[in-house]
Amino acid sequence: MARFIGNIDAKMDEKGRVFFPAVFRRIIQKEGEEALMVRKDVHQNCLVLYPKSVWNAQLDEMRSVLSRWNSKDQMVFRQFVAGVDELPVDGNGRILIPKRLQQLVNLQSAVRFIGMDDTIELWSKEEADALLENPADLGENIERLLGGGNAL
Amino acid sequence: MARFIGNIDAKMDEKGRVFFPAVFRRIIQKEGEEALMVRKDVHQNCLVLYPKSVWNAQLDEMRSVLSRWNSKDQMVFRQFVAGVDELPVDGNGRILIPKRLQQLVNLQSAVRFIGMDDTIELWSKEEADALLENPADLGENIERLLGGGNAL
Protein backbone atom coordinates (compact mmCIF):
# COMPACT_ATOMS: atom_id res chain seq x y z
CA MET A 1 0.00 0.00 0.00
CA ALA A 2 1.09 3.50 -0.79
CA ARG A 3 2.79 5.47 1.94
CA PHE A 4 2.87 9.15 1.32
CA ILE A 5 5.22 11.06 3.57
CA GLY A 6 6.36 14.65 3.71
CA ASN A 7 5.32 18.24 3.28
CA ILE A 8 5.74 19.93 -0.06
CA ASP A 9 5.02 23.57 -0.77
CA ALA A 10 3.86 24.45 -4.23
CA LYS A 11 2.23 27.24 -6.15
CA MET A 12 -1.11 27.13 -7.85
CA ASP A 13 -1.27 29.29 -10.96
CA GLU A 14 -4.19 31.45 -12.07
CA LYS A 15 -5.65 28.53 -13.93
CA GLY A 16 -5.87 26.42 -10.83
CA ARG A 17 -3.04 24.08 -11.77
CA VAL A 18 -0.63 22.67 -9.22
CA PHE A 19 2.43 20.57 -9.83
CA PHE A 20 1.93 17.21 -8.24
CA PRO A 21 5.10 16.58 -6.21
CA ALA A 22 7.47 14.11 -7.78
CA VAL A 23 7.86 12.19 -4.53
CA PHE A 24 4.21 11.31 -4.51
CA ARG A 25 3.98 10.74 -8.24
CA ARG A 26 6.69 8.10 -8.05
CA ILE A 27 4.80 6.24 -5.38
CA ILE A 28 1.61 6.33 -7.35
CA GLN A 29 3.26 5.12 -10.52
CA LYS A 30 4.92 2.30 -8.71
CA GLU A 31 1.53 1.20 -7.43
CA GLY A 32 0.18 1.34 -10.97
CA GLU A 33 -2.46 3.89 -10.09
CA GLU A 34 -3.80 5.88 -12.99
CA ALA A 35 -5.97 8.43 -11.28
CA LEU A 36 -6.61 10.35 -8.11
CA MET A 37 -9.85 11.21 -6.38
CA VAL A 38 -10.35 14.42 -4.40
CA ARG A 39 -12.81 15.42 -1.78
CA LYS A 40 -13.02 18.00 0.91
CA ASP A 41 -11.98 16.67 4.25
CA VAL A 42 -14.90 15.91 6.49
CA HIS A 43 -13.64 18.05 9.30
CA GLN A 44 -10.84 20.26 8.13
CA ASN A 45 -10.59 22.98 5.60
CA CYS A 46 -8.46 21.02 3.19
CA LEU A 47 -8.69 18.60 0.29
CA VAL A 48 -7.93 14.90 0.53
CA LEU A 49 -6.46 13.03 -2.43
CA TYR A 50 -7.04 9.29 -2.70
CA PRO A 51 -5.43 6.88 -5.11
CA LYS A 52 -8.33 5.63 -7.17
CA SER A 53 -8.00 2.00 -6.20
CA VAL A 54 -8.41 2.90 -2.55
CA TRP A 55 -11.46 4.91 -3.35
CA ASN A 56 -13.07 2.23 -5.48
CA ALA A 57 -12.55 -0.42 -2.87
CA GLN A 58 -14.31 1.82 -0.38
CA LEU A 59 -17.18 2.37 -2.74
CA ASP A 60 -17.67 -1.29 -3.49
CA GLU A 61 -17.67 -2.10 0.16
CA MET A 62 -20.27 0.50 0.89
CA ARG A 63 -22.53 -0.53 -1.95
CA SER A 64 -22.48 -4.09 -0.76
CA VAL A 65 -23.55 -3.07 2.71
CA LEU A 66 -25.88 -0.16 2.09
CA SER A 67 -29.31 -0.71 0.61
CA ARG A 68 -30.31 1.56 -2.20
CA TRP A 69 -33.89 1.51 -0.88
CA ASN A 70 -33.15 2.44 2.69
CA SER A 71 -33.24 6.17 3.15
CA LYS A 72 -30.59 6.34 5.84
CA ASP A 73 -28.26 3.99 4.02
CA GLN A 74 -28.68 5.94 0.85
CA MET A 75 -27.98 9.21 2.66
CA VAL A 76 -24.76 7.88 4.08
CA PHE A 77 -23.70 6.73 0.65
CA ARG A 78 -24.68 10.08 -0.79
CA GLN A 79 -22.74 12.08 1.73
CA PHE A 80 -19.76 9.92 1.11
CA VAL A 81 -19.70 10.31 -2.64
CA ALA A 82 -21.07 13.83 -2.83
CA GLY A 83 -18.17 16.15 -3.07
CA VAL A 84 -15.81 13.75 -4.74
CA ASP A 85 -14.18 14.46 -8.06
CA GLU A 86 -11.70 12.70 -10.25
CA LEU A 87 -8.50 14.69 -10.51
CA PRO A 88 -7.07 15.07 -13.98
CA VAL A 89 -3.31 15.13 -14.45
CA ASP A 90 -1.94 17.07 -17.39
CA GLY A 91 1.05 16.26 -19.56
CA ASN A 92 3.41 18.10 -17.26
CA GLY A 93 2.35 16.14 -14.22
CA ARG A 94 0.16 18.89 -12.90
CA ILE A 95 -3.27 18.49 -11.43
CA LEU A 96 -6.13 20.85 -12.08
CA ILE A 97 -8.13 21.74 -9.00
CA PRO A 98 -11.78 22.26 -9.87
CA LYS A 99 -12.92 25.75 -9.08
CA ARG A 100 -15.65 24.47 -6.83
CA LEU A 101 -13.07 22.86 -4.56
CA GLN A 102 -10.67 25.79 -4.69
CA GLN A 103 -13.32 28.01 -3.23
CA LEU A 104 -14.49 25.43 -0.77
CA VAL A 105 -11.16 25.24 1.02
CA ASN A 106 -9.95 28.69 0.16
CA LEU A 107 -6.94 27.89 -2.02
CA GLN A 108 -5.02 30.79 -3.42
CA SER A 109 -1.55 30.77 -4.80
CA ALA A 110 0.52 29.16 -2.07
CA VAL A 111 -0.48 25.62 -1.19
CA ARG A 112 0.99 22.70 0.71
CA PHE A 113 0.82 18.97 0.15
CA ILE A 114 0.94 16.87 3.27
CA GLY A 115 1.56 13.15 2.99
CA MET A 116 -0.87 11.40 5.33
CA ASP A 117 0.19 7.80 4.92
CA ASP A 118 -2.27 6.42 2.35
CA THR A 119 -3.79 9.75 1.38
CA ILE A 120 -2.47 13.20 0.59
CA GLU A 121 -3.86 16.41 1.94
CA LEU A 122 -3.80 19.70 0.14
CA TRP A 123 -3.95 22.87 2.22
CA SER A 124 -3.64 26.53 1.58
CA LYS A 125 -0.24 27.41 2.96
CA GLU A 126 -1.62 29.94 5.41
CA GLU A 127 -3.97 27.50 7.04
CA ALA A 128 -1.39 24.77 7.15
CA ASP A 129 1.01 27.14 8.88
CA ALA A 130 -1.62 28.15 11.36
CA LEU A 131 -2.09 24.51 12.29
CA LEU A 132 1.54 23.91 12.97
CA GLU A 133 2.17 27.17 14.70
CA ASN A 134 0.58 26.10 17.92
CA PRO A 135 1.44 22.49 18.48
CA ALA A 136 1.20 23.27 22.13
CA ASP A 137 -1.40 20.69 23.03
CA LEU A 138 0.03 17.99 20.81
CA GLY A 139 2.16 16.45 23.48
CA GLU A 140 -0.69 16.61 25.89
CA ASN A 141 -3.12 15.04 23.44
CA ILE A 142 -0.79 12.27 22.48
CA GLU A 143 -0.25 11.48 26.07
CA ARG A 144 -3.95 11.39 26.74
CA LEU A 145 -4.82 9.28 23.72
CA LEU A 146 -1.86 6.99 23.47
CA GLY A 147 -0.02 7.29 26.71
CA GLY A 148 -2.21 4.89 28.54
CA GLY A 149 -0.26 5.46 31.71
CA ASN A 150 -1.91 5.69 35.06
CA ALA A 151 0.53 7.74 36.99
CA LEU A 152 -0.94 10.39 39.18
CA MET B 1 -21.52 -0.79 -15.56
CA ALA B 2 -21.56 2.94 -15.64
CA ARG B 3 -19.82 4.70 -12.80
CA PHE B 4 -20.79 8.27 -12.40
CA ILE B 5 -18.42 10.18 -10.18
CA GLY B 6 -18.14 13.80 -9.30
CA ASN B 7 -20.06 16.94 -8.61
CA ILE B 8 -20.88 19.44 -11.27
CA ASP B 9 -22.50 22.77 -10.67
CA ALA B 10 -24.64 24.08 -13.47
CA LYS B 11 -27.24 26.69 -14.15
CA MET B 12 -30.75 26.07 -15.29
CA ASP B 13 -32.08 28.81 -17.52
CA GLU B 14 -35.60 30.22 -17.44
CA LYS B 15 -36.73 27.58 -19.86
CA GLY B 16 -35.73 24.80 -17.56
CA ARG B 17 -32.78 23.67 -19.62
CA VAL B 18 -29.59 22.39 -18.00
CA PHE B 19 -26.36 21.40 -19.66
CA PHE B 20 -25.76 17.75 -19.06
CA PRO B 21 -22.17 17.54 -17.83
CA ALA B 22 -19.70 16.29 -20.38
CA VAL B 23 -18.13 13.85 -17.94
CA PHE B 24 -21.38 12.01 -17.57
CA ARG B 25 -22.32 12.23 -21.22
CA ARG B 26 -19.08 10.51 -22.19
CA ILE B 27 -19.78 7.64 -19.81
CA ILE B 28 -23.26 7.22 -21.17
CA GLN B 29 -22.11 7.21 -24.75
CA LYS B 30 -19.40 4.70 -24.03
CA GLU B 31 -21.98 2.40 -22.49
CA GLY B 32 -24.14 2.81 -25.56
CA GLU B 33 -27.08 4.12 -23.59
CA GLU B 34 -29.64 5.93 -25.65
CA ALA B 35 -31.92 7.44 -23.09
CA LEU B 36 -32.17 8.76 -19.56
CA MET B 37 -35.07 8.29 -17.19
CA VAL B 38 -35.93 10.76 -14.41
CA ARG B 39 -37.84 10.36 -11.20
CA LYS B 40 -38.09 12.21 -7.97
CA ASP B 41 -36.09 10.41 -5.34
CA VAL B 42 -38.29 8.32 -3.10
CA HIS B 43 -36.97 9.94 0.05
CA GLN B 44 -35.05 13.07 -0.77
CA ASN B 45 -35.86 16.31 -2.43
CA CYS B 46 -33.94 15.64 -5.58
CA LEU B 47 -34.24 14.07 -9.00
CA VAL B 48 -32.64 10.78 -9.93
CA LEU B 49 -31.44 10.20 -13.47
CA TYR B 50 -31.11 6.60 -14.62
CA PRO B 51 -29.49 5.33 -17.75
CA LYS B 52 -32.25 3.27 -19.29
CA SER B 53 -30.48 -0.02 -18.68
CA VAL B 54 -30.13 0.79 -14.99
CA TRP B 55 -33.77 1.75 -14.86
CA ASN B 56 -34.74 -1.54 -16.42
CA ALA B 57 -32.62 -3.48 -13.99
CA GLN B 58 -34.33 -1.61 -11.23
CA LEU B 59 -37.75 -2.56 -12.49
CA ASP B 60 -36.71 -6.17 -12.82
CA GLU B 61 -35.60 -6.15 -9.24
CA MET B 62 -38.91 -4.75 -8.09
CA ARG B 63 -40.87 -7.17 -10.21
CA SER B 64 -39.03 -10.06 -8.69
CA VAL B 65 -40.07 -8.95 -5.22
CA LEU B 66 -43.52 -7.53 -5.78
CA SER B 67 -46.37 -9.80 -6.74
CA ARG B 68 -48.36 -8.72 -9.72
CA TRP B 69 -51.48 -10.17 -8.08
CA ASN B 70 -51.14 -8.49 -4.73
CA SER B 71 -52.98 -5.20 -4.73
CA LYS B 72 -50.60 -3.39 -2.40
CA ASP B 73 -47.55 -4.66 -4.23
CA GLN B 74 -49.06 -3.62 -7.48
CA MET B 75 -49.83 -0.17 -6.12
CA VAL B 76 -46.26 0.33 -5.00
CA PHE B 77 -45.02 -0.72 -8.38
CA ARG B 78 -47.53 1.55 -10.08
CA GLN B 79 -46.55 4.56 -8.02
CA PHE B 80 -42.90 3.98 -8.68
CA VAL B 81 -43.32 3.64 -12.40
CA ALA B 82 -45.93 6.36 -12.81
CA GLY B 83 -43.64 9.15 -11.67
CA VAL B 84 -40.97 8.53 -14.24
CA ASP B 85 -40.23 10.52 -17.38
CA GLU B 86 -37.91 10.04 -20.26
CA LEU B 87 -35.46 12.90 -20.41
CA PRO B 88 -34.98 14.53 -23.79
CA VAL B 89 -31.53 15.82 -24.73
CA ASP B 90 -31.35 18.71 -27.15
CA GLY B 91 -28.82 19.34 -29.89
CA ASN B 92 -26.52 21.23 -27.55
CA GLY B 93 -26.36 18.36 -25.09
CA ARG B 94 -28.81 19.96 -22.71
CA ILE B 95 -31.64 18.28 -20.92
CA LEU B 96 -35.01 19.87 -20.38
CA ILE B 97 -36.42 19.40 -16.91
CA PRO B 98 -40.19 19.17 -17.04
CA LYS B 99 -41.91 21.91 -15.06
CA ARG B 100 -43.65 19.32 -12.93
CA LEU B 101 -40.34 17.97 -11.68
CA GLN B 102 -38.72 21.38 -11.26
CA GLN B 103 -41.41 22.38 -8.84
CA LEU B 104 -41.44 19.03 -7.14
CA VAL B 105 -37.86 19.34 -5.97
CA ASN B 106 -37.64 23.10 -5.92
CA LEU B 107 -35.11 23.72 -8.66
CA GLN B 108 -34.22 27.30 -9.40
CA SER B 109 -31.28 28.59 -11.28
CA ALA B 110 -28.33 27.02 -9.49
CA VAL B 111 -28.29 23.23 -9.56
CA ARG B 112 -25.81 20.46 -8.89
CA PHE B 113 -25.31 17.09 -10.47
CA ILE B 114 -24.02 14.41 -8.12
CA GLY B 115 -22.59 11.20 -9.52
CA MET B 116 -24.01 8.37 -7.40
CA ASP B 117 -22.24 5.41 -8.93
CA ASP B 118 -24.82 4.03 -11.36
CA THR B 119 -27.26 6.93 -11.17
CA ILE B 120 -27.01 10.71 -11.20
CA GLU B 121 -28.80 12.97 -8.80
CA LEU B 122 -29.88 16.49 -9.54
CA TRP B 123 -30.23 18.87 -6.61
CA SER B 124 -30.84 22.51 -6.14
CA LYS B 125 -27.47 23.91 -5.13
CA GLU B 126 -28.73 25.20 -1.80
CA GLU B 127 -30.01 21.84 -0.69
CA ALA B 128 -26.93 20.07 -1.94
CA ASP B 129 -24.76 22.40 0.10
CA ALA B 130 -26.90 21.75 3.12
CA LEU B 131 -26.14 18.06 2.72
CA LEU B 132 -22.46 18.62 3.07
CA GLU B 133 -22.65 21.24 5.74
CA ASN B 134 -23.35 18.85 8.56
CA PRO B 135 -21.08 15.92 7.94
CA ALA B 136 -20.88 15.51 11.66
CA ASP B 137 -22.77 12.23 11.76
CA LEU B 138 -21.20 10.91 8.59
CA GLY B 139 -18.12 9.61 10.26
CA GLU B 140 -20.24 8.14 12.98
CA ASN B 141 -22.62 6.48 10.55
CA ILE B 142 -19.86 5.06 8.44
CA GLU B 143 -18.21 3.70 11.49
CA ARG B 144 -21.43 2.10 12.65
CA LEU B 145 -22.27 0.59 9.28
CA LEU B 146 -18.87 -0.35 8.01
CA GLY B 147 -16.58 -0.25 10.93
CA GLY B 148 -17.19 -3.85 11.76
CA GLY B 149 -16.13 -3.14 15.28
CA ASN B 150 -17.67 -4.86 18.21
CA ALA B 151 -18.90 -1.93 20.16
CA LEU B 152 -21.67 -2.58 22.61
Place this chain on the structure above:
DNA sequence: ATTTTTGTGGGGAATTGTGGGGAATTATGT
Protein backbone atom coordinates in the same frame (compact mmCIF):
# COMPACT_ATOMS: atom_id res chain seq x y z
C1' DA C 1 29.98 22.27 -15.90
C1' DT C 2 26.59 19.84 -18.17
C1' DT C 3 22.72 16.99 -18.21
C1' DT C 4 18.40 15.43 -16.20
C1' DT C 5 14.60 15.93 -13.46
C1' DT C 6 11.38 18.93 -11.22
C1' DG C 7 8.65 22.97 -10.98
C1' DT C 8 6.32 27.48 -13.29
C1' DG C 9 4.25 29.97 -16.73
C1' DG C 10 1.61 31.06 -20.83
C1' DG C 11 -0.53 30.78 -25.68
C1' DG C 12 -4.11 29.14 -28.02
C1' DA C 13 -7.17 25.28 -29.88
C1' DA C 14 -11.00 22.54 -28.64
C1' DT C 15 -14.51 21.48 -25.77
C1' DT C 16 -17.94 22.71 -22.51
C1' DG C 17 -21.38 25.67 -20.63
C1' DT C 18 -24.86 29.71 -21.11
C1' DG C 19 -28.22 32.48 -23.26
C1' DG C 20 -31.75 33.69 -26.44
C1' DG C 21 -34.71 33.79 -30.82
C1' DG C 22 -38.30 31.95 -32.67
C1' DA C 23 -40.97 27.69 -35.14
C1' DA C 24 -43.67 23.76 -33.97
C1' DT C 25 -46.43 21.48 -30.84
C1' DT C 26 -49.45 20.97 -27.02
C1' DA C 27 -52.45 22.62 -23.61
C1' DT C 28 -56.26 25.97 -21.93
C1' DG C 29 -60.32 28.98 -21.82
C1' DT C 30 -64.36 30.61 -23.98
Place this chain on the structure above:
DNA sequence: ACATAATTCCCCACAATTCCCCACAAAAAT
Protein backbone atom coordinates in the same frame (compact mmCIF):
# COMPACT_ATOMS: atom_id res chain seq x y z
C1' DA D 1 -63.92 25.04 -32.83
C1' DC D 2 -61.07 28.70 -32.31
C1' DA D 3 -57.94 31.93 -30.29
C1' DT D 4 -54.55 32.41 -26.96
C1' DA D 5 -51.09 31.04 -24.03
C1' DA D 6 -47.76 27.99 -22.57
C1' DT D 7 -44.45 24.62 -23.45
C1' DT D 8 -41.25 21.97 -26.14
C1' DC D 9 -37.96 21.73 -29.65
C1' DC D 10 -34.31 23.15 -32.91
C1' DC D 11 -31.11 26.41 -34.34
C1' DC D 12 -27.34 29.82 -33.74
C1' DA D 13 -23.92 32.80 -31.16
C1' DC D 14 -20.81 33.46 -27.73
C1' DA D 15 -18.45 33.17 -22.97
C1' DA D 16 -15.89 30.32 -20.02
C1' DT D 17 -13.24 26.53 -19.02
C1' DT D 18 -10.35 22.79 -19.94
C1' DC D 19 -6.91 20.55 -22.53
C1' DC D 20 -2.66 20.23 -25.09
C1' DC D 21 1.48 21.95 -26.39
C1' DC D 22 5.86 24.30 -25.81
C1' DA D 23 9.39 27.19 -23.42
C1' DC D 24 12.10 27.95 -19.70
C1' DA D 25 13.75 28.51 -14.61
C1' DA D 26 15.43 26.00 -10.60
C1' DA D 27 17.22 22.24 -8.37
C1' DA D 28 19.46 17.83 -8.31
C1' DA D 29 22.39 14.47 -10.19
C1' DT D 30 26.35 12.98 -12.97
